[in-house]
Amino acid sequence: MNDSKKSIKDYIKADKQEAFFKLSSEVYTDPYLFNLEMDKIFYKSWVYLCHESQLKVPNDYLTTYIGEIPIILVKTEGGKILGLINRCRHRGALVCRQEKGNSKFFRCPYHGWTYSNDGRLLGVPDRDGYPEQFNMEKLGLLKIPQLVNYYGFIFGSLSSDVPEFENYIGEAGKLLRLIAQKFPGGIEVLRGYHKYGVPINWKLAFENAVDHYHAPFVHESYFEAVGHNPGRRIDLRSKDLSLYLGKGHLVDLMFREYEIYEVDEKGSPWYLNNNGNLTEIEKKWASKITFHLAIFPNVIVFDVASPGPTIRVIRPVKVNYTEVYSYYYLPKNAPKEYKEKELRASLRFYGPAGMGTPDDLEVLKLATEGYKVKEKEGKYNDLSRGVHRDFRYHEILELVNAEMIGHGTDDTGYRGFYKWWAKIVFGEELDF
Template sequence: MAINLKELVNSDASLISRRVWSDEAVYQLEKRAIFGKTWLFLGHESQIKSAGDFVQAYMCETPIILARGENGDIHASINSCTHRGLPVCRSDHGNTKRFICPYHNWSYSVDGSLVTIPQERAIKCKPDKRELGLKKVPRVETWRGLIFGSFNEAIEPLEDYLGDMKFYLGAWIDRFPGGIEFIGSPHRWVIDTNWKLPVENQLGDVYHGPHLHASIIAADSEAGIEIDNYAYNVVPTKGHGASFRLMPEDTPTDKIAWGFETPVGQLGSDELKNYLRSVQATAEAQVGPVRARMKGLAYGVYPNLSFLWSNAGFKVSHPRGPNKVEYWSWSVVPADAPEHLKQQLRNNHASFFGPGGLLEQEDSEAWIQQNIGANIDFADDRMLYYGLGLGEETTHPDLPGTVTTGANEYYARAFFQRWREDLLAEVDG
């Protein structure tokens, strides 16, 4: 069946066809138009601190080795031998001088250069090893230690791509003078759903909380009341999103400081609580008076990176076809926190948003069921409605971007408008 993108998503993205999530042809177009053209999150510099350090990553379904070279440069190479195509790296992370293909033992340096062909000594016509290194990701750039790669050599610089999203990400990252640190390997699990559903959820869908997570986030709970009174959804650029509460200036420290609204902060030691208070005490000097009052919820960077403020987790929705996603989730802590407090703070993330987390299980079930709804028969004529708050978008003197209340679905409409534009640009060539 031919794809008519204008029929799949209408111009203001208030009506969206179920085929957007379920159609194989749409997915194949997404791989070229989005994952082949945009900046994609690869990892964090704290994961590859020393020469020879490496971690594995993905760009859509393409396996990537992210490594620190001998001169300190960061390299991203496709994990596929140029001889017979096998992966040359089988470990999730580590430190090495060489990546070696197990089939014929071709070996590559951490920057992807081909170093050794054992069979060379048995032949007279020597191949040019300079032409046979691992395929490189042509663009790799960082911001605040976050590493992104792109297959698009002509893409705009990463800082321009992030744009005003830096204002919102920096509201959390820049609170910590030493920056942030990714702790351990990511949790990884497979969900029978489309990659866009976790992304959409964490772009700004704060109003599912009192319903799907009612046992923890009831409408009359402190968090629910704060969302009703102080929540904003902001779209800095179409596709990116930030949801947060902008608390009043006289909010007590323990009601605004990062970490206190989680059980780890509430039940933690006096030492941990005093550390969290000390971070908030310097927040205004670090990020300014407006951002110091931000109490974040969930953020998204187009196309598939999410960040959970309260539980300090970065998450990537890796596509594995139109109806399957491999979800990666890292716990993140302040890099200059004492080591024993880092371990306490790590529980902040896993208890709620690891694969067995209290909220993650409920979210995953909702995404699975939504994806089933996208694949049912005889419903193609009933578009899904994304029009809540349509036309109510506004601006705010202190917040860059398009600003809405928490219940407005503009965060999702803006994502799908950009999605539509990217796919149309690919089709129209």
């Protein structure tokens, strides 16, 4: 079939009356789809870039990507955060090769064109070799058309006519605000981070971060080591929820069995913000829930104490290769003992020698191997778990107006995600 004639029906089979939702594994393996996703999603929507605390002082910078486009984020002398395209206007080389640093200038390694960190072209070797019409003022680094700081979380877009950010973030913004505001003094991202590449599609990395169902099986050894009971996570009597918030945003939400933000075993909660930043409803729920918030298309914020608060950024490189960046964040004003405990917990699970991430990567690679099956029915994944359950009137609606609510182990969020994905990539409404 001509790729340009493909439609959503080539990738998804769904029927609400018959209670099934099947996703072709080609969603994860088709290069044509990957190119469509780059164009329709990453280049024409909002994408998470960094947290403001990663640019602490003037002239701090870091490099990242929007899809395949290299980006520099910098805090200028005046304290403004800018997004610059990391490409020399001369012959296209990267002007900044470091992942982070502090500098007033960026100098292209190819021919020495030099730019200020606000993008202006300052110097060109042998300027007299260019004609009189050569205008340096018009050859500065290109800027990202859209950049938003949302409670410290920086998002950007390469599109000048992208929908308003508030429309994009929707209900997910309420939970992001809760993360940012509930701690006195706010949060900060720690200096170090973990980066790894894995031969899987980017959507697998995004989905797995809010997959509740896998935990007692994939992470059994971790739960045993820390003395948790993994069986609770697949007990339908548990209150845990899978939420679809609309706009492609997902939540794996858990109700706490005990207070987890403590200094020690007998410590009392210190973290709830009493300075008026939170509403009474937000305070109520902040002490009851913890969650993984997946914001379409490339960031998951883990609001959990153990194994540790984390911001995970997904970077699609190829259809079958993804880079993942894990940053740890903590409350700025938390007691020292609490910070040390949380960092140890994070390293124990998410670190390179941890017990969590390696297990996740192994099963995601196994799934990718299975996606090589092309037989007509054998290539479909079944995402119908929980389609018969309805949590529409759950009390969580007091905090966030979720479009779809299921049990924590259900595929509710994924069905919502792929409804949005179908609309963005193919311009088609999935009737489910």
